[in-house]
Amino acid sequence: MENLTKLLNWEDVKGWFYVLNDLSIFYVILPFFIVELVRYTFLKQMSWDIIKDSIANMITFGAFVFIEYALGILFITKLYFWVYEHISLTHLPITWITIICCILLADFAYYWDHRMMHRIGIGWVTHTVHHSSPHFNMSVAYRFGPLDAVFPLLFSLPIVMLGFNPILVLFCEAFVQVFQTLLHTEAVGKLIKPIEAIFNTPSHHRVHHGSNRQYWDKNYAGILIIWDKIFGTFEPEVEKVVFGVSEPINSNNPITVFFHGFTRFADKLKNIKGFSNKLKAFVKPPDWEPSDE
Amino acid sequence: MTGVKYFIISFFIVGTLAGIPHYFAKDTTTETEILNPYENLEGKWSATFKSTFFKGIIHYKFNKENNSFYITRVIEENGTDYRDNSLSLELKEYNGTSGKGIYHYQDEKVKEKIKCEVTFKSPNKLKVIYNYKGYPITETWTKLKQ
Numbered sequence: 377m378e379n380l381t382k383l384l385n386w387e388d389v390k391g392w393f394y395v396l397n398d399l400s401i402f403y404v405i406l407p408f409f410i411v412e413l414v415r416y417t418f419l420k421q422m423s424w425d426i427i428k429d430s431i432a433n434m435i436t437f438g439a440f441v442f443i444e445y446a447l448g449i450l451f452i453t454k455l456y457f458w459v460y461e462h463i464s465l466t467h468l469p470i471t472w473i474t475i476i477c478c479i480l481l482a483d484f485a486y487y488w489d490h491r492m493m494h495r496i497g498i499g500w501v502t503h504t505v506h507h508s509s510p511h512f513n514m515s516v517a518y519r520f521g522p523l524d525a526v527f528p529l530l531f532s533l534p535i536v537m538l539g540f541n542p543i544l545v546l547f548c549e550a551f552v553q554v555f556q557t558l559l560h561t562e563a564v565g566k567l568i569k570p571i572e573a574i575f576n577t578p579s580h581h582r583v584h585h586g587s588n589r590q591y592w593d594k595n596y597a598g599i600l601i602i603w604d605k606i607f608g609t610f611e612p613e614v615e616k617v618v619f620g621v622s623e624p625i626n627s628n629n630p631i632t633v634f635f636h637g638f639t640r641f642a643d644k645l646k647n648i649k650g651f652s653n654k655l656k657a658f659v660k661p662p663d664w665e666p667s668d669e
Numbered sequence: 670m671t672g673v674k675y676f677i678i679s680f681f682i683v684g685t686l687a688g689i690p691h692y693f694a695k696d697t698t699t700e701t702e703i704l705n706p707y708e709n710l711e712g713k714w715s716a717t718f719k720s721t722f723f724k725g726i727i728h729y730k731f732n733k734e735n736n737s738f739y740i741t742r743v744i745e746e747n748g749t750d751y752r753d754n755s756l757s758l759e760l761k762e763y764n765g766t767s768g769k770g771i772y773h774y775q776d777e778k779v780k781e782k783i784k785c786e787v788t789f790k791s792p793n794k795l796k797v798i799y800n801y802k803g804y805p806i807t808e809t810w811t812k813l814k815q
């Protein structure tokens with residue numbers, strides 16, 4: 377217990393997260409992606425479509441990073457610090473207990489944030505990009521929509537209010553993302569039962585990316601699958617997963633991919649009659665139609 | 670109804686996950702305070718006396734084992750320089766900035782205990798305050814370069 381409550385050196389903590397979050401691309405993600413490419417080749421599944429899809433994924437990632445900067449993520453960290461200084465409960469000391477609880481809270485916030493991105497029209501506008509690939513490999517993890525970073529930041533603000541250091545919160549959010557990156561693969565089957573029961577795994581996350589009807593809006597988890605089990609959104613992988621969205625985009629053009637959520641939403645708005653119905657489309661589930669009411 | 674149920678469960682989860690580090694935060698702060706508040710006293714200190722009882726300089730060295738300062742050297746005003754172990758300052762409590770202790774004085778004839786207060790003014794200044802035979806005395810100790 378003493379080790380868990382011992383004050384940690386902040387520079388060390390930053391170093392650990394740097395290795396886990398930033399450097400992991402070199403020592404796990406890229407090597408694993410290469411294994412996946414070899415696997416595709418070996419199974420004679422390698423195609424131009426996979427290569428073009430992977431390139432589009434990388435470009436959407438670049439565009440995503442650019443947009444987040446343009447929107448002023450720097451401002452967001454300022455807001456975090458302002459909240460931390462003025463309206464947070466206390467300032468928690470950086471200990472192992474604080475870090476573990478912060479990761480779990482970031483993971484919990486991610487669950488609801490992710491669920492919201494699926495179940496609210498304006499959320500799906502950006503998150504559909506991530507789901508639009510018909511493939512499932514490490515590169516898909518980098519396929520982001522324009523506003524994918526906005527919602528998580530709003531959801532993690534309460535964590536800062538609870539007394540967690542804003543930078544630690546950002547590190548933990550990034551860690552939840554990096555953990556998930558590793559789940560975007562078809563190369564790993566089901567893991568041993570205790571792990572599948574507690575953690576989000578490649579199998580659970582394949583279900584999340586499935587366009588099969590029973591897999592829609594399931595397994596929102598980041599690190600722990602138990603959130604889905606608690607909140608009624610868990611679905612095990614039984615039927616072979618068909619990846620993608622229910623209406624495929626059939627394009628590897630990065631611009632089409634990146635903005636298809638917006639263009640589709642704009643089309644939908646055009647066809648919706650009445651101003652209040654148009655407004656409702658922003659907050660109602662993506663498959664909502666005014667005639668539903 | 671499920672909405673309310675999920676909200677209550679979420680509230681409980683957030684409360685637990687945020688509550689645990691807050692609960693243990695108390696341990697952390699006290700632990701860091703106790704970690705070693707005496708650390709800033711370590712080393713050698715020099716005190717200058719101009720009282721009627723003694724005129725000169727006394728060098729002390731802090732002993733970590735029993736939180737006491739012991740005399741390493743006494744230099745009288747006339748230049749006489751000798752070792753002495755008649756005087757020591759034992760700290761009974763100290764939090765890193767202030768504390769209480771006892772001056773022990775002992776020679777062949779007398780054995781005295783004088784209560785005193787110690788304040789850490791800066792990394793090289795220490796104030797020791799006590800009453801001796803009705804006189805309030807303030808000693809200013811300066812840190813000696815090792």
Ligand SMILES: [Zn+2]
Nearest residue numbers: 490494503584
């Ligand atoms: Zn999703």
